[in-house]
Amino acid sequence: MTPEGKSLLNIFILGFGFMFMFTAFQTCGNIEQTVIKSYNDTDFHGSGYTSMAIIYGVFSASNLIAPSVVAVVGPQLSMFFSGLVYSGYIAMFIHPFTWSFYTASVLVGIAAAVLWTAQGNLLTINSTDATIGRNSGIFWALLQFSLFFGNLFIYFEWHGKSTITDKDRQTVFISLTVISLVGSFLFFLIQRPEPEALPPETQDSPAPVEHSESSSVVVVPRGLWSQALEAFKKAIELSVTKEMLLLSVSIAYTGFELTFYSGVYGTCIGAMTQFADAKGLIGLSGIFIGIGEILGGGVFGMLNKNSQFGRNPVVLLGLVTHYLAFYLIFLNIASDAPIAPEDGTHMQAYITPSVPVALLCSFLLGLGDSCFNTQLLSIVGYIFRDDSAPAFAIFKFIQSIMAALAFFYSNYLLLHWQLLIMVGVGFLGTLTFFTTEWLVTCRHQDSDYDSI
Template structure:
């Protein structure tokens, strides 16, 4: 049983590694690619596309648990992978209508994918293994930040403009990678929980009808549970932390790379540094996922300590970015940023901030996964749907304003929400710890 669960978690992580190697790389470079298009008929914006993705993602999260309950997490992940691949394919020959249309589709697919992932991960875990499995999955997922971004660096080195041929070769490679990740979901095995349920139903003559009726009932129950969870004190408190992960997700995955590419002081290497920045963010994510996901299981670290560490790491990164990156670097401009930073831009400082952004993000996300998995073990799909709903609402909002709001105000907003979210996380963790002590005494 343990071997099947471990196999499923590893294959799940590899599938996400491949799909998000394509999608994360795409998100990191798409605003730069769109601005370099030699196409008078294309009027799309990378920021707006990402905003649409996360906006649809947020709304679709309310229905995703019901769909996953009916069709099952394995099929849903395969179907969602197809939608992700379709979005990548658009960049090979981009048109405005297909660009935004697939943005809507992938937003819906993302809600299904992440809800199914959370459900499948919990199905293959228990209270004693949830931290370990979350760490394995998170570390594999964040390896996606390495390979595509390394290709960006090697291919775009010393290039100030991205040609049509460069773009086509890049996105064909990313499309193949995404398709391979999608196909990997076909070799996932049924979780032990599913096997037990099937064995209990063997021999029943109306198995198909019963299963269908049960699935529809489960779908209605899941939807009601999602709506009920929004009214609970625990979810309300955790929502501040979830909201913060949405803002910083949009910042490290789309805005910061654009800022680096737009900083003229980096010279001819500015475009290639977008790829290096993505790789370094990935290293930060992997270190955090491995250290605070895998090591946490057998150490004296607690979730509160990890989240506090993540907040401090992010605040240091934000301060350094505030000092060294032009204030108008994220804006949608046809010219290089005109503002002069407080200190001369440094490649070392920029890459250090990339690492800190990834490290801090892994702190928040691994601990949110862990606390939700422990508190809502029997309501995993609705709980993860709520998480992704709140996260994606704020990510979508951030992508829409990122092209128009100066960098300093974006950083200030993240500082305020990050501090508030950390405090709320402490309150939840303290109450859960007190409840577990009372339970032990009884």
């Protein structure tokens, strides 16, 4: 197999591993607030929104040390052990306790930072400037198949049910735990790319492992600790560059809308008493989000490679798509749906609530999200190719802290206020992305001129 072929195979394995893991985890996030509302144990006092806020808050803080962990452990093992922690969080729902629920939330936050930093590192070292857009699109499309399969399972399991019993919950979460474990073990199939296929900074041979003469304990070589410290310092330096400061607004927007489509919108649909089979529609909504994500990841990843107009048109399409979705959601869903009690909301929306409109909005949310994320993955990988691990750590730091903030206020804010926040941040994020793309284009043109 050619070096390029091996690198492409690694991207597919990476995508399939994340597909299995997040078939479990994203489905878990989509349904956990509804599951918790139906849980009858009086000793349990957890909130799905609060759990996700903890996860993303810890995730954000842990991104400061994640590049150092990946530098010492390596991206492959980093992803495997992080995946095991994800599986533990999902398994906790088989019989949840308040203490285990929130403890697992903290641990998943730490694991998530390591997982996504390692993912960004592997994506970059298996890509070139010419293939980073294509590979970002392939990875994103495979990842978003997780929304399709997981929520299809939920739809058939919960179809026609108004209440989720203990048996229903246990069946779902045992299945999701097994699926998550399959994804973790797939990471062992990833091979190191051939040296000629690697970016220059990854071709150095690793420092040899030193052994203590007085015991069998393996001593981590000083070079690795230096590498870890250097990765941390590099992350701080990159965070204040002009390009990263501009992109931070766009990244922040993806954090807000991630919270909305992955946790809030499904809860809103499940709370609409005007919908027949509202609980089953949670899974169906997730499927349509996944279809939008898959379509966007596949199409826009390929367009990124061949487009003469850069990344801006795709990001603009994402903003327009999301604005249309927000407007229709505002009209179709009752304003108190995000915080409605177990028996649902009885408030009237601005139009007669429509299931087709709700599912169209799900598709638009997924399509718009893929527009932003594929282009952000591409531009971060392109600008910071030589420092991909710390750059993607910053990416996830910003995204996760905004997601944590959004999950926190989702406990309190009515739907129209949540939509208004996303409208404002999305507009600013699109402008800053355009500015960054323009800076990158000008720099590339100057480089071509200097080489003549």
